[in-house]
Amino acid sequence: MTVLDYRLSQLDQLEAESIHIFRESAAEFERPVLMFSGGKDSIVMLRLAEKAFHPAKIPFPVLQVDTGRDFPEVLSTRDNWVNRLGVKLVIASVDDAIRDGIVVEDGKTSRNRMQIATLLHAIEDNGFTAAFGGGRRDEEKARAKERVYSHRDEFGQWDPKNQRPELWNLYNGRLHQGEHMRVFPISNWTELDIWDYIGREGIEIPSIYCSHQRRVFERDGMLLSESEWNTLREGETVTERTVRFRTVGDITLTGCVESGASTVDEIITEVATARVTERGATRGDDRFSEAAMEDRKKEGYF
């Protein structure tokens, strides 16, 4: 008898679990859509979806909420992925939403916050019943409580106190008219797992994750990019530094970190020894209050 080793590495187990979730949702929801920002988490999600249905095409479209303030490198990576896989891309644009009166530009609300209504409108408009999100429970403590199948009512709201119990790998996808489900296939992945997987799969990511020269200025302890949308305040000066991004979002709020890590292997080493979370280091939008993420999620944010 041959002795077989039936151990599966943790990365393979995570991959298997995510594929299971993708297949389950595709089978049970009428109109799923994959939220795709072009960032590292959504790229890993797209690869997992690709694996789940191979050699068939991914049986749902991808949806990007375009803040109008996105990094050009991220948008071009998005386009490469979408073209290679031949999936349909739906763009929900904050600029369009402002024009159509869905959200109001008051000069104070961040583009990140305006994404909420823009996204909910796009979900409703297209009749999507499930939206795959790249949220990971290690990111933030409100996310640590999020289910894999996260129910949203007809207003797109999350009720953290009234979540459906989630047992074994039996996901409950029941919906009423007008409701939709957020589905988080990479809930159990950590930032390091994402990088390990990107390295192992050798997949394309936006170049700004790797170290590069950038003109930046410092605000509230974060390094922000010089851009046409960021007006310098008194005392702020632009300098050129060697940086990379740990998360990508709205250019006006997403900070970068000084880093010489220019390859995925070097990034893995850096992430493995990082002492600050990716959000703490680089996300202005989570700093507003202790419950910033939770409050936005209740409204409909991912």
Place this chain on the structure above:
Amino acid sequence: MPDNTTGRRHMDLLRFATAGSVDDGKSTLIGRLLYDSKAIFEDQLDAVERTSEAKGHGYVDLSLLTDGLRSEREQGITIDVAYRYFATPNRKFIIADTPGHVQYTRNMVTGASTADLGLILVDARHGLTEQSRRHAVLLSLLRVPHFVLAINKMDLVDYSEDVYRTILEEFTTFATKLDVPDLEIIPISALQGDNVVDRSVNMDWYKGPTLMHHLEHVHVASDRDYRDVRFPVQYVIRPKSDQHHDYRGYGGTVAGGVLKPGDEIVVLPSGMTTTIEAIDLFGQELDAAYPPMSVTVRLKDDVDVSRGDMIARIHNAPVPKQDIDAMICWMSTTPLQPRQKLAIKHTTRSARALVKDIQYRLDVNTLHRDPDATTLGLNEIGRIHLRTTTPLLADVYAQNRTTGSFILIDEATGITVGAGMINN
């Protein structure tokens, strides 16, 4: 399966659920495990320090790290299961951190349903409480294969070996009534760090492993069933492209046994037999597939297979059945009643179920069975009979946690109201 990754390889995964009463020091212990394995980041710690100070605490309240929701922080209690992550060089850990408070049975069942190991914390000063016994009963009912009883706050009982021995004996006596396949009892002080990551200098009488050492080395690879092939068909993959014109694959997650190309199999419920042609994973043909791999199986003959069907070995297949005898944990404020109709989800198959009768309600404190029970309330556990509209391709839960479990859904609200484990 070959893992061609660079860097840190063959890390495996351990999922564990924590249990314990409110003041047993669970948050402190989790905080310490995360802190000592460098899974807590400076900005998280800063935030906790700021909040502790603002609240007027004279210490850094590590429970603030784990209580993530606004209402939890307001009330100072944990409401819901939270999942946390840390890793050592050989293993990644997923903690299902279940609350010790209200609604605790259903949360405990939720957390334990996927756990390889259950960690019960007791306060050395108080010994076993009703709560610790209940936790042990639930872990046993859920068939969590490994138990750890961590006797905490040993610093408050002068690191006394007698105290440890007394609790150990009390627990092992109690555990004889349960199904506890593997038990480790470790005296610790989460606050002082004794026997958590580092061996305690205060308890030289204790010769066993530290908690972290045990979590890192407990053998979980053989906990799954590798004999009885169970492959619930999840999704039929039929690319309608020129390149893959005739491709027809069955996507699913292996729930039991080892599948290999060339194996003779039966498809249930049709009973058609054929052979496995190939097992695919993203363009790669695999030599074998085993739990918990997600793969695509191709069959030699063009038999009719759809979602909800099950692939098994010809002489080792589940018998389709519509009469189900199961233990139920009820999770709704509206009680379970005989004659009630519910939706049921078992593996990839959905059906409707009728509650035929309630056999008994189980008292999880005393293990007493009350045969006079006519309903099951929130957080209660009982044995019931169900009749389903379509046959389930089910096994006994004791044999397979995946093919032996199901959920019950209220058809009006869409909410998951019950967790079931099949008896026979």
